Amino acid sequence: MILYSCQDMGFRFGADTILEHINLSINEKDRIGIIGDNGAGKTTFIKILLGEYAPTEGSLFRYGKITSDAGYLPQNAGLDSDLDVYGEFLSSYSDLIRQETAIAELEEELKHCTEQQAPALSEKLNAMYDHFVKQDGLTYKSRAESILRGLGFDKAMWSLPVGVLSGGQKTRLALGKIILRQPKLLILDEPTNHLDAESLSWLEEEIKTYPGTLLIISHDRCFLDAATDKTLLIENGSAYLYHAPYSKYTELRNHDKAYLERCYKQQQRQIAKIEAFIEKQRQWNRERNIIAAESRLKQLEKMTILEKPSDADQTPPIHFEIETLGGKEVLDVCGLSYAYPERELFRALSFQVRRGEKVFLEGPSGCGKSTLLKTLNRMNDLV
Numbered sequence: 001m002i003l004y005s006c007q008d009m010g011f012r013f014g015a016d017t018i019l020e021h022i023n024l025s026i027n028e029k030d031r032i033g034i035i036g037d038n039g040a041g042k043t044t045f046i047k048i049l050l051g052e053y054a055p056t057e058g059s060l061f062r063y064g065k066i067t068s069d070a071g072y073l074p075q076n077a078g079l080d081s082d083l084d085v086y087g088e089f090l091s092s093y094s095d096l097i098r099q100e101t102a103i104a105e106l107e108e109e110l111k112h113c114t115e116q117q118a119p120a121l122s123e124k125l126n127a128m129y130d131h132f133v134k135q136d137g138l139t140y141k142s143r144a145e146s147i148l149r150g151l152g153f154d155k156a157m158w159s160l161p162v163g164v165l166s167g168g169q170k171t172r173l174a175l176g177k178i179i180l181r182q183p184k185l186l187i188l189d190e191p192t193n194h195l196d197a198e199s200l201s202w203l204e205e206e207i208k209t210y211p212g213t214l215l216i217i218s219h220d221r222c223f224l225d226a227a228t229d230k231t232l233l234i235e236n237g238s239a240y241l242y243h244a245p246y247s248k249y250t251e252l253r254n255h256d257k258a259y260l261e262r263c264y265k266q267q268q269r270q271i272a273k274i275e276a277f278i279e280k281q282r283q284w285n286r287e288r289n290i291i292a293a294e295s296r297l298k299q300l301e302k303m304t305i306l307e308k309p310s311d312a313d314q315t316p317p318i319h320f321e322i323e324t325l326g327g328k329e330v331l332d333v334c335g336l337s338y339a340y341p342e343r344e345l346f347r348a349l350s351f352q353v354r355r356g357e358k359v360f361l362e363g364p365s366g367c368g369k370s371t372l373l374k375t376l377n378r379m380n381d382l383v
Helices: 042-049 085-111 118-134 140-150 167-181 197-208 221-227 246-284 287-302 369-376
Strands: 002-013 016-027 031-035 057-062 070-073 185-189 213-217 230-235 238-242 329-340 343-354
Touching (some): 002 042, 016 042, 016 057, 042 057, 042 185, 042 213, 085 118, 085 167, 238 246, 246 287
Parallel strands (some): 031 230, 070 185
Antiparallel strands (some): 002 016, 002 057
């Protein structure tokens, strides 16, 4: 079943063309990795699918209410909540929580009712309980706790206010809430940005068993290979759908690029030959020569000119210019500590960094990596 169908779809923002002539379909159960350079239009494409933007050209077909049953994690998404971690996570099950409360209240009422009221209340309670069980009411808490642990939130963190979490932890919490819902359409924009190795491994396994339609924007090639079986390349305003995961896509794309390069060069040689013929006929400047030149000129005008294949895959050179070379001692940290009122991040850190050294900062999400860098850059107050 087709969920989305783009027919010559395009999108312009002011004078800028972001997408043009998009023709593709997204089917139920598709698992598509969306790739392309930063700014190519990947997130714009997703927002068009979700109805946040409307195409400025062509048309887009959406199946039924598929958009209303979509789980979307934007890039660098977070949460702004006054709840603790556990309460915020369970808020995805607000309807089940209300049912659970109603069942408990009815059970209490049944304990103190008259004999005449008991049969009707028992029947109502049984109906409510059956409905609760059919919606996985008996297992929702255990599933929620399993996902929390999988994303690196051990039980000691469940009572923490969401506000004290790091940006990466808030993103992981938002991701977990979407996975908990099990929507029919799951759209993730750079979901691995704030995941440590353990959480990434958990997400890969969770995504493998996800039964719905999956769209993932990512630059993580290994994750795309593990999670998707189709690849959508967005490049220079165009979209190319390959029925292959990322590692296989690269081979297919190279074949396509080689073919397009041959077609482009062949056409350029043909154009050069026609232009040379026209120039020669014009130099002779006889009537029959002018007629021949005009004929070839019309041939050129009717020709669909191929664009030169992009060299987008080539890595641009990066150079760092250093005007003044500093001293050998870059950083000298001694006994550095940092803590929030509810939580200590690190204590008594001591280390040195010397000129020319390259330091890799590693640790689980929320352990204080970004806070350490901000502190070293004097954006935070010291403890």
